[in-house]
Amino acid sequence: MDFSSVPMSRQITLRTVMRTVMDRGPISRAELARITGLSKQTMSEVFRFLEDDGWLEVTGRTQGAVGRSAATYEITPNRALVFGADVGGTKIQAALADMNGKIVAESVEATDPRGGEHVMSQLVSLNASLAEKAGLAPERVMVGTVGIPGAYNRKTGKLIMVPNIPDLEGVPLQAILTERMGCMVHIGNDVNMAAKGEQWLGEGKGFSNFVFIALGTGIGMGIINERQILNGARGAAGEIATLPIGADPFDSRTFHSGALETMVGSAAIRDRYESYGGTPGLSVRDIMDRIDAGDERARATVGEVARNIAAAILAVSAIVDPERVILGGSIGARPELLERVRAALPLCMPSPPECTISQLGSRAGLYGTLANSIDHMRENLFELPRYAPLEMQAVPEAPK
Structure with a gap:
């Protein structure tokens, strides 16, 4: 036809x-x-x-x-497929799913440390190899989404704030991947994609307004507002690391990470614990584990982190008024932290939102990229030129 x-x-x-x-x-x-x-x-x-x-x-x-x-x-579920990839500084989780959202092939591999062109080639290769693994033609992949630890500026079509992967800053990733993969590829912030995953299969299911806060080495937030991802003017909505909480935002030492992150990130937790006289050289996991063993320094450290997180939730609630706050990441998923955040919230706000921990773990971002691709596929199915066979589609010129 x-x-x-x-x-x-x-x-x-x-x-x-x-x-x-x-x-x-x-x-x-x-x-x-x-x-x-x-x-x-x-x-x-x-x-x-x-x-x-x-x-x-x-x-x-x-x-x-x-x-x-x-x-x-x-x-017919596999008549069309979607691609999703959660790109991190150390690994890429990628998968293909059918029209019902069932994963038909997936793969995890180390992120190419050379970054830039090498990571882009890696994503193109993953898309093709996953189709082969599923025993389906790569032309069946209609839409893709890639989650990146950075912000995607829709106006310029370029990535900004990508500190963990070299040579991606300022790259028109969407245009390049769309051309090379032969299907429309969308780009999203990795924490936004995790929030999307929570909306699809996790603790955000059934909620129109919630936030997902990822806390580990650093801190980031994805916002679902009226069931839609809130991106902001430059794709940087939810970058709560820079909130003026816990540290002086005018102190140039906080410029790189942000005032809040310098108080609640993994490095800050270790530094605070040691400054209280705790055993040097412990990991954040070790410090958390010591709470149940009666280590008062560990309790004081995590209690202070919880107070700063509660203050951040107060600030966020004043702007977007979430029904639920979902905590994730290697630190955010610790029940010791959740317990203390829940205790601190009523002390700083009259009607705190419900707080819980993600049950999807490290797969939230991957699920979010697939969910985003499925949404776009449903929206644009049979819409020209995306539906036309690849040889009939207008492919954008390769960026210079």
């Missing part, structure tokens, strides 16, 4: 039918016609196309009156 000849009205009709089947399937033609308001003739034409092109399949029959039944349809 020459997709360039498909009128806009038909694109909308195809998307409407597919979304309805995704949400309501298995479903019969009659029920689809009733829900969508489409005529029998239009429905027959749409189904002819969707069945012939492999988008829908018969999976059963309705149980109606004696002697009467109708075929029920569901989407």
Whole structure:
């Protein structure tokens, strides 16, 4: 079929039918016609196309009156795939998922320490190798999303604030990956993607407004506001490391990490513990483990961190008013910290939001990239030029 000849009205009709089947399937033609308001003739034409092109399949029959039944349809899950990759300073988690969100192939490998071009090539290679691993044609990958520990400025199309991966600062990553992968690729901040993962499969499911705070070596936050990721003007919304809490924001020593991060990051926790007279050289995990053993210095250290986190939640609540705060990361996921944050919040605000710990762990970011890709696929399915075969699509010129 020459997709360039498909009128806009038909694109909308195809998307409407597919979304309805995704949400309501298995479903019969009659029920689809009733829900969508489409005529029998239009429905027959749409189904002819969707069945012939492999988008829908018969999976059963309705149980109606004696002697009467109708075929029920569901989407063919692997007719289209989505790609997701959570890129960190040390490793990349990547996966392909089908139209139902089921992961069909995944891989974890070390992030190329050379950064830049090498990491981009790594992502392109991962996309192809995952399709091969799943036994499916790479052309079936319709949309991709990559989570990066930095901010993506949608206006300039370039990355900013990418300290952990060399030679990505200022790179038009979306344009490059879209060209090389042969499908639309979206770029998002890694903590925003983790928040998206929590919304899809985690502690944010069912909440319209919540924040995900990742606390480990540093601190970052993803904001879901009215069920949408809040990105900000430069893609830097949620960079709470710079909140003027716990340290003087005018002190140039806090410029690199931010005032809050210098008080609650892993290095700050170790420094504070040792300044209280604690055993030198312990990891943050060791310090946390010592709380139950009765180490008062460890308790004081984590208590101070909790107070600063509570103050940050107070500031965040004044701006975005979240229903729930989800803590994650190697430090944020510790129940010892959660207990103390919960105790500190009522001391600094009258109606604190509910606080909990992520159950998705390090996979939240990967799930978020897949969820973001699925959202974009559902939105743009059958929309030209994305739906057209790759040889018919206008591929952007390689950035200089």
